[in-house]
Amino acid sequence: MNFELIENKRIGEKYYKLHHKSGLTIIVYPKEGFNSTYAQIGTNFGSINNHFITNGREIKVPDGTAHYLEHKLFESEEGDAFTQYAKTGALANAYTSFEKTCYLFSCTEKFRESLEILLDLVQSPYFTPETVAKEQGIIGQEIKMYDDSPDWRVMMNLQQAMYHNNPINIDIAGTVETIAEITPEILYECYNSYYNLNNMVMCIAGNVSPDEVLEIADRKLKDNSPFNTESIFPEEPYEVKSNYTEQRLPVAVPMFCLGFKEKADNKNTVSLKESICTDILLEAFANESSSLYRKLLDKKLINSTFGASYLGGLGYRAVVFEGETHSPSEVAEFIRNEVIELKKNGISPEDFEIAKRSLYGRTVSVFDSPSAIAANVISLEFLGNTIFDMLEETANITLENVNERLKDQLDPDNYSLSVIKGIDD
Amino acid sequence: MYEFTRKTICDGVSFGSIKDSRFKRSRINATLVTPLDKKTAAANALLSCVLTRSCKKYPDFTSLNRKLNELYGAALYPSVQRFGDFQTVTISVSGLDDRYALNGESISSEITDLLCSIIFEPNITDGCFSDNDVEQERRQLIENIDAEFNDKRTYAINRCIENMCRDELFSIGKYGSREDVIALTQENIYKAWKNLLENSRVELYMLGNNSPDKALDEFTKYFGGKSRKISGTTKIISEVGEVKRIIETEEIVQSKLVMGFRSAAPSDIRGRIANSLMSAILGGSPTSKLFMNVREKQSLCYYCASRVDNQKGIMLIDSGVETKNIDKAENAITEQLNSLMHGNITDEEFDSAKKVLKNIYISTLDNLGAMQSWYISGVLGSCLTAPVEEAEIVDEITKDEVIGYANELKLDTVFSLIGN
Numbered sequence: 149m150n151f152e153l154i155e156n157k158r159i160g161e162k163y164y165k166l167h168h169k170s171g172l173t174i175i176v177y178p179k180e181g182f183n184s185t186y187a188q189i190g191t192n193f194g195s196i197n198n199h200f201i202t203n204g205r206e207i208k209v210p211d212g213t214a215h216y217l218e219h220k221l222f223e224s225e226e227g228d229a230f231t232q233y234a235k236t237g238a239l240a241n242a243y244t245s246f247e248k249t250c251y252l253f254s255c256t257e258k259f260r261e262s263l264e265i266l267l268d269l270v271q272s273p274y275f276t277p278e279t280v281a282k283e284q285g286i287i288g289q290e291i292k293m294y295d296d297s298p299d300w301r302v303m304m305n306l307q308q309a310m311y312h313n314n315p316i317n318i319d320i321a322g323t324v325e326t327i328a329e330i331t332p333e334i335l336y337e338c339y340n341s342y343y344n345l346n347n348m349v350m351c352i353a354g355n356v357s358p359d360e361v362l363e364i365a366d367r368k369l370k371d372n373s374p375f376n377t378e379s380i381f382p383e384e385p386y387e388v389k390s391n392y393t394e395q396r397l398p399v400a401v402p403m404f405c406l407g408f409k410e411k412a413d414n415k416n417t418v419s420l421k422e423s424i425c426t427d428i429l430l431e432a433f434a435n436e437s438s439s440l441y442r443k444l445l446d447k448k449l450i451n452s453t454f455g456a457s458y459l460g461g462l463g464y465r466a467v468v469f470e471g472e473t474h475s476p477s478e479v480a481e482f483i484r485n486e487v488i489e490l491k492k493n494g495i496s497p498e499d500f501e502i503a504k505r506s507l508y509g510r511t512v513s514v515f516d517s518p519s520a521i522a523a524n525v526i527s528l529e530f531l532g533n534t535i536f537d538m539l540e541e542t543a544n545i546t547l548e549n550v551n552e553r554l555k556d557q558l559d560p561d562n563y564s565l566s567v568i569k570g571i572d573d
Numbered sequence: 574m575y576e577f578t579r580k581t582i583c584d585g586v587s588f589g590s591i592k593d594s595r596f597k598r599s600r601i602n603a604t605l606v607t608p609l610d611k612k613t614a615a616a617n618a619l620l621s622c623v624l625t626r627s628c629k630k631y632p633d634f635t636s637l638n639r640k641l642n643e644l645y646g647a648a649l650y651p652s653v654q655r656f657g658d659f660q661t662v663t664i665s666v667s668g669l670d671d672r673y674a675l676n677g678e679s680i681s682s683e684i685t686d687l688l689c690s691i692i693f694e695p696n697i698t699d700g701c702f703s704d705n706d707v708e709q710e711r712r713q714l715i716e717n718i719d720a721e722f723n724d725k726r727t728y729a730i731n732r733c734i735e736n737m738c739r740d741e742l743f744s745i746g747k748y749g750s751r752e753d754v755i756a757l758t759q760e761n762i763y764k765a766w767k768n769l770l771e772n773s774r775v776e777l778y779m780l781g782n783n784s785p786d787k788a789l790d791e792f793t794k795y796f797g798g799k800s801r802k803i804s805g806t807t808k809i810i811s812e813v814g815e816v817k818r819i820i821e822t823e824e825i826v827q828s829k830l831v832m833g834f835r836s837a838a839p840s841d842i843r844g845r846i847a848n849s850l851m852s853a854i855l856g857g858s859p860t861s862k863l864f865m866n867v868r869e870k871q872s873l874c875y876y877c878a879s880r881v882d883n884q885k886g887i888m889l890i891d892s893g894v895e896t897k898n899i900d901k902a903e904n905a906i907t908e909q910l911n912s913l914m915h916g917n918i919t920d921e922e923f924d925s926a927k928k929v930l931k932n933i934y935i936s937t938l939d940n941l942g943a944m945q946s947w948y949i950s951g952v953l954g955s956c957l958t959a960p961v962e963e964a965e966i967v968d969e970i971t972k973d974e975v976i977g978y979a980n981e982l983k984l985d986t987v988f989s990l991i992g993n
Contacts, residue, residue: 159597159673181574181595184936228869234860234921237928241859256935257928285872292827293875293893298723354939398823400719437638445634451713453720472720502642509645509669516596518939543675571824 149366151176151358156536158543161515163525163535164358170369171345175525176361177353179518185259186518189270189350190250190526193342195320196461202341202377209338210329212287212322215244217335219283221251224272229265238262244320247461250526254519259356260364267368270348273339275332284327291321298399298568306405306468306566309393313382314412316464346375351525353518381414381463388564396569404476405566406483407459407466408558418460420533424507424541425553426467430456432495432503432550433486434469440486449479467558476567487560494551504545511542575938577948577959578785582793584800586775589948590785596941599681599781600667601688601788604949606774608805609660609742615749616757616765621651621662622710623702623762629694634706640687644680645669649687656953657807657884658742662769663949664691667941670782681783689791695766701759711754718751725990729829730891733988736819737833741808743885774803776952780941809838809886817986825992828896830903831889833986837978838886842956845883846930846966847974852881853926854975855913856890860925862909867892873902884954888982896992903987913979918972931964 151164163177172189195215199208222229222242233240238255240262251270255262294300304319311317321327352361388409434440434456444450454471473479495503514520514535525535575593582588607617631637641647647668654661668684696703722728731746738744748754777792779785813835839845849857856863856879867877877892890910894902937943937960951957958966 179595179939183938184932230859230864230869234925234928237925237932239858239929239932254932254936256932282872286868286875289827289873289893289895290875292895293726296725296825296827396824398722398725398825400722401716403723431642435638435642437635437642439635442635445709448709448712451716472716502639505644505675506642506646508675509647509673512645512669512673513598516598516941 149362151362154534154536156539158539159512159515161536166362168365168369169371170365171372172365172369173349173529174361174365175349175351175529176356176358177351177518177521177525178356179354182354182518184254184256184518185352185354185356186252186254186522187263187266187350187352188250188252188522188526189266189348190248191343191348192247192530193249193338193347194245194247195318196246196315197342197379198315198318199380200341200377201380207337207341209334210322211318211326212320213330213334213338214249215321216283216287216327216330217338218242218244218249219287220275220279220335221269221273223279224268224274229269232265233262236262236265246316246320248526248530252522260360263352263361263364264368267364270343271370273336275335277332280330280332280335287321287327288324291324294319294321296397298397298403301395301397302403302405302470302566302568305393305395306407306564309390309564309566310388310407310409310466311464312385312389314384314463315381316461341377344375344377345369345372349526349529351522353521379462384412384463386411386562388562390564392565394567394569396571399568399570401472402474402476402570402573403472403568404470404479406469406480406563408487408560408563409466410557410559410562412460412463412465414463417462417531418465420528420531420537421541421549422553423458423460424538424545425550426458426557427507428500428503428545429495429550429554429557430458430467431507432499433490435503435506437502438499440483444479444482447482449473449475449482476565480563480565484560484563487558491554491558491560494554495547497547500547500550504542508542511539580789582796583798585803586796586799586801587952588777588785588789588792591778591780591941591944591948592782592785593780593941594782596781597670597673598667598941599670599779599783600665600941600945601685601779602663602665602777602945603688603692604661604663604776605769606656606659606661606776606803606953607769607772609655609658609745611745611749611753613765613768614660614745614747615753616761617660617662617769618653618748619707619711619714619754619757620762620765620769621653621664622714623706624691624695625649625651625664626706626710627696627703628690629696630690632696644683645674647680647684647687649691653747655743655747656950658805659807659953660747661953664688672782682787685788685791689795692770693795697763700763702762707759707762711757714748714754715751718746718748718754725823725825725829726891726893729831729988729990730889732819732821732990733831733833733889733986736817736988737887737986741810771799772801774801776949778945778948780945807884811835811886811981811983813983813985816984819986820989820991822991822993825990827893828899828992829891829893829990830899831891831988832903832906832984833988834888834982835985836881836886836888837981838883842958842963843966843970845956846963847970848881848883848978850926850930850967850970851913851975851978852879852888853930854918854922855879855910855979857926858929860922860929862913862922863890863906866909867902867905871905873898873905877902877906899989899991910979910982914976916972916976918975923972927967927970931967934960934964934967
């Protein structure tokens with residue numbers, strides 16, 4: 149089996165890609181002169197994949213299962229992976245998002261041994277009633293830490309206000325009650341359904357060569373049968389569930405998230421071009437150089453925590469504005485009025501040009517960091533794109549593309565406002 | 574690899590350059606170092622915000638930010654930190670390397686000009702900054718100070734330090750206090766600017782592929798011949814009295830426990846590394862004693878970690894736990910610490926912590942921001958050693974040295990933030 153060399157002349161970068169016979173897509177991205185190596189393997193399975201059909205059987209799992217599985221995969225019959233990583237000095241971690249679960253390490257020595265541990269980790273599930281029970285306390289505390297986090301709560305409350313049915317409205321880690329329902333059988337069911345190498349991508353960036361990766365992959369990876377799991381998503385109405393939600397937490401400065409929900413379907417996720425158009429749009433409309441930012445600042449409604457982003461996937465899509473403010477409703481009303489103007493006039497050529505340059509510059513910077521390369525490669529591979537597509541699409545986007553995209557976005561009447569107020573506010 | 578050079582422009586002002594062709598971005602920063610002082614801390618902090626908001630050339634927030642965007646998303650930001658009993662104000666500009674501009678512009682030359690404009694040619698008329706800039710930044714700085722309460726882990730750590738070091742300069746917040754920020758006048762801010770430029774220690778750094786010559790020329794033009802002498806040292810306290818126990822309550826579901834210790838503050842590099850290694854073994858990684866026992870074995874928490882400040886000679890251990898388990902967690906932590914003090918370090922633990930520490934040191938070479946922090950703290954801490962050299966020293970440290978530093982730890986303050 150041979151790696152395919154993929155190059156980008158614009159910025160002089162290259163990497164190697166292989167569809168391994170086991171089913172795993174492997175990307176090796178050597179960075180000349182780098183001392184550290186960063187490895188990440190991800191499965192296209194996150195908290196939203198809580199209902200699925202696998203080999204003809206329909207299954208629903210408790211909230212927080214994907215995240216629980218991430219924690220428990222660190223244990224195998226031989227012991228836990230952290231103890232093994234201790235021998236190599238690699239710094240290991242893992243995370244679960246709405247859409248994927250990733251396992252990673254970074255090292256400056258003993259790369260081969262660490263990679264073997266990583267590949268064993270994702271291929272040797274070992275769940276018993278005792279090991280599953282032990283994690284209840286640890287994850288319980290992780291959940292409670294997030295319950296106290298205003299940043300997290302304001303965002304999750306927004307999802308719950310915007311979406312009626314889509315599982316984006318469920319907390320990634322679940323609740324103390326839902327994780328109590330998780331059993332070894334449920335974890336095995338999810339593992340067997342989604343941790344299929346055909347549904348996974350690995351990227352290794354930094355101080356690494358394709359040959360050393362292939363040798364270990366050939367030895368360690370077991371052949372997988374074709375991926376045969378289909379995620380099921382409920383129908384989601386276009387309209388938001390509620391325009392306003394509020395929670396009280398001990399905060400000194402109240403926080404807000406304002407989301408504009410848009411049309412989304414369960415079959416097509418957000419394309420790369422769509423997401424870049426939105427990034428440029430938001431850069432032009434809401435970043436520090438925009439008139440919106442300036443007006444909000446002059447009205448003393450926002451501070452430097454203000455920002456805009458896009459959260460979209462299967463069955464969910466929304467532009468989100470967030471920040472700290474003492475007057476959440478006033479900020480929301482102001483942004484809505486500016487959105488109405490934006491929808492009438494579109495982005496100006498001048499604003500478009502500097503927004504595009506800014507985004508292009510930041511995209512080029514991704515290639516300075518092995519960890520940013522690996523995270524982007526994995527997300528983009530799941531979309532069917534390469535990391536160079538991200539750069540080329542950004543360089544080639546036109547003002548017409550962005551203004552066309554705007555037509556489907558930022559419906560000023562389809563919004564939710566989520567607010568975290570202080571206990572005594 | 575990279576080429577590191579450091580030149581003295583005059584007494585107290587140095588220019589360092591890290592020339593490295595691997596990166597697509599470059600950065601340039603000025604760090605101004607001054608003794609922590611309640612009278613000036615807030616003014617210095619607000620000044621850093623006002624300076625980066627506009628300058629003579631780009632006289633308002635919007636025009637300055639449009640310029641940054643035009644320069645392919647160049648980033649300009651202030652950073653205020655506490656380093657021992659000193660306050661550091663850093664202004665950084667980073668931007669794309671010239672090789673990657675879509676239309677062949679010289680970005681590096683522009684970001685150097687920009688940094689000089691920001692520091693030397695602010696938007697001042699008759700000794701006053703723009704009122705609008707000052708009021709906008711004052712409001713935001715106050716909100717920033719207030720918001721430190723929003724994240725309870727950070728808040729608990731800050732409260733522990735404030736209580737532990739209440740009679741020391743170190744208890745002054747890096748931005749000064751809320752009240753001090755409110756009370757600042759235009760004159761205070763103008764004086765802070767003059768004082769930082771004329772009297773603070775100045776560390777300038779240029780990192781990336783660009784030639785440092787232009788930046789060195791520009792800075793020499795301004796600082797050349799303006800020598801300054803820096804006074805002040807960091808006060809190290811090694812004796813403790815009865816343990817201070819402070820309990821606060823809040824409407825939270827998870828309680829926070831922070832234990833503050835007086836530790837050694839070694840003046841030599843080997844001592845600092847040994848002290849850091851001690852903390853790494855105790856609570857610096859997923860294979861540390863605290864993670865393995867308090868989290869993995871006893872399932873008491875999601876995080877339990879230690880960090881040591883070699884400059885100030887303090888170590889903090891913090892964790893988030895159920896209110897009913899807070900004593901249990903403290904006992905579990907104390908048990909692990911005692912075990913370390915008694916010399917219970919397995920070869921695996923020792924070897925693993927060394928590898929982790931070396932991994933962290935060597936990895937800084939792959940990130941310009943990390944390199945900048947490394948060299949700045951090296952210079953300020955009077956131990957300017959390259960990451961590779963420090964990684965080599967790690968290998969020489971013995972268990973006895975680590976145990977020796979563990980036995981210098983003395984519990985000073987326990988801060989608990991309890992959920993109602």
